[in-house]
Amino acid sequence: MKKRDADIEKLALLVEKLRSEDGCPWDREQTRETLKPMLIEEAFEVLEALDSDQPEELKDELGDLLFQVVFHAQIARERGEFDLAAVIDRSWEKMTRRHPHIFGKADLKTADEVLKNWEDIKAEERGTASALSPDSDRSLLDGIPPRLPALHRAHQMTAKASRVGFDWERLEDVLAKLEEEAGELLQARSRADDGKVAEEVGDLLFAAVNVSRFLGIDPETALQRSNRKFQRRFRYMESALKRRGRALKDASLEEMDALWEEAKDREG
Numbered sequence: 398m399k400k401r402d403a404d405i406e407k408l409a410l411l412v413e414k415l416r417s418e419d420g421c422p423w424d425r426e427q428t429r430e431t432l433k434p435m436l437i438e439e440a441f442e443v444l445e446a447l448d449s450d451q452p453e454e455l456k457d458e459l460g461d462l463l464f465q466v467v468f469h470a471q472i473a474r475e476r477g478e479f480d481l482a483a484v485i486d487r488s489w490e491k492m493t494r495r496h497p498h499i500f501g502k503a504d505l506k507t508a509d510e511v512l513k514n515w516e517d518i519k520a521e522e523r524g525t526a527s528a529l530s531p532d533s534d535r536s537l538l539d540g541i542p543p544r545l546p547a548l549h550r551a552h553q554m555t556a557k558a559s560r561v562g563f564d565w566e567r568l569e570d571v572l573a574k575l576e577e578e579a580g581e582l583l584q585a586r587s588r589a590d591d592g593k594v595a596e597e598v599g600d601l602l603f604a605a606v607n608v609s610r611f612l613g614i615d616p617e618t619a620l621q622r623s624n625r626k627f628q629r630r631f632r633y634m635e636s637a638l639k640r641r642g643r644a645l646k647d648a649s650l651e652e653m654d655a656l657w658e659e660a661k662d663r664e665g
Contacts, residue, residue: 405481409481412424412470416472435465439458439462439465442458495515509560538557547602551616552617568608571607575604575607578597578601581600582594582598582601633660633663638652
């Protein structure tokens with residue numbers, strides 16, 4: 398434990414130095430607002446590292462994300478609000494309090510029981526009734542940040558709804574909903590109603606997110622993998638045509654389809 402304390406203190410002292418009068422001009426100029434896009438970028442780079450399954454890359458990206466946390470804590474310290482130690486203490490207190498089945502006497506056997514109890518504890522912390530209580534004026538969805546990426550927010554909302562039984566029982570039923578939304582999109586398209594078409598596209602995407610959630614798959618991760626797969630195969634088509642001295646714009650759809658299938662075969 399002493400080694401861990403020293404490590405986090407080392408990073409905190411580094412950021413303090415960078416922000417000092419004789420530190421880095423760029424670091425001194427940064428504010429909470431200027432750091433916002435960097436925090437988001439580092440978080441997404443951690444997700445990419447997780448997908449790559451490369452421990453060294455993940456270690457590097459987690460370090461960059463941790464640096465952002467320490468940087469924000471240093472700004473708060475300079476403003477006389479709190480410091481990194483207070484952040485760590487708050488996290489420790491919160492996590493031990495919200496795991497009474499580990500650090501207390503609660504008897505929770507399943508993940509669903511843990512999640513329900515988690516919501517109750519959060520409500521107690523706010524001094525309000527749990528969103529699951531009939532006496533509460535809060536929604537179960539209130540704690541989901543509105544600025545989350547749309548796919549992730551849809552996943553979080555439907556996951557919370559499923560905790561109270563608002564969910565399908567079988568995968569076949571979820572897929573039927575997906576087909577239903579596709580049919581409604583075709584109907585809207587046939588009426589040339591652009592506003593309704595956009596709405597139905599959203600419903601179709603929302604239904605697809607439900608399919609991934611029902612299967613226990615993160616939709617953002619799944620879509621990123623499909624993006625990379627499309628990019629890989631599309632670049633193969635480009636390269637294959639260039640080797641023949643041709644450009645994509647000169648190829649027929651049949652030729653591109655054949656190269657696409659060739660790329661798929663090469664991937665196994």
